[in-house]
Amino acid sequence: MFPISSERPQDAAQLETLLDLTFGPDRSAKTVYRLREGVAPIKALSFAVRDSEAKLLGSIRYWPISIGSAAAPAVLLGPVAVHPDYQGQGIGRALIRHSLYAATRQGHKLCVLVGDKPYYEPFGFVNAPAYGLELPGWVDPERFQVMELAPGALQGVSGMIGKPPGSRTRRKAA
């Protein structure tokens, strides 16, 4: 089993390479990147899997977000990436499970993501547009998902996903 640890500043260069490898260099054109621009990832929810020589095999990060006018602390999951040579060995699922547990313990109430429904559904993610949640740009509605980290957290919550209070979101289709 591959141990999960916190991301370190010295992972930065390897992380860029890993994300280029798994998502392609034009990944920043995606709608979710509009929510990340100018906002730092949540350090306490940035995890890595490395081999014994510190090669980065997998990574997961989360960003703080706002939802409509709700005060419930919410997070955007992703990107999650596993090096192509190590995919299919459980690293992705382990990173997601570990980080969702940490997010819950840290008091976050809701988690949203844009990703493949069949991969995320088993963790408890459900269709986000069905709850009136919106993104500042086009995404396939099937891929936009949300999960309650606290029971009932979705109650009364709807509207546009944005950057956390104090920052601004630019509208752009992607």
Ligand SMILES: CC(C)(COP(=O)(O)OP(=O)(O)OC[C@H]1O[C@@H](n2cnc3c(N)ncnc32)[C@H](O)[C@@H]1OP(=O)(O)O)[C@@H](O)C(=O)NCCC(=O)NCCS
């Ligand atoms: C998606 C990703 C993070 C999964 O990590 P991983 O370590 O390979 O996945 P795991 O080993 O934990 O899980 C493998 C299982 O998930 C399934 N799976 C992997 N990617 C999937 C996807 N995009 N959609 C549906 N199922 C997927 C595999 O078929 C496998 O199923 P099985 O256990 O029934 O055989 C990894 O493949 C990756 O980095 N992909 C490229 C980047 C990416 O697309 N990231 C975001 C996903 S929306």
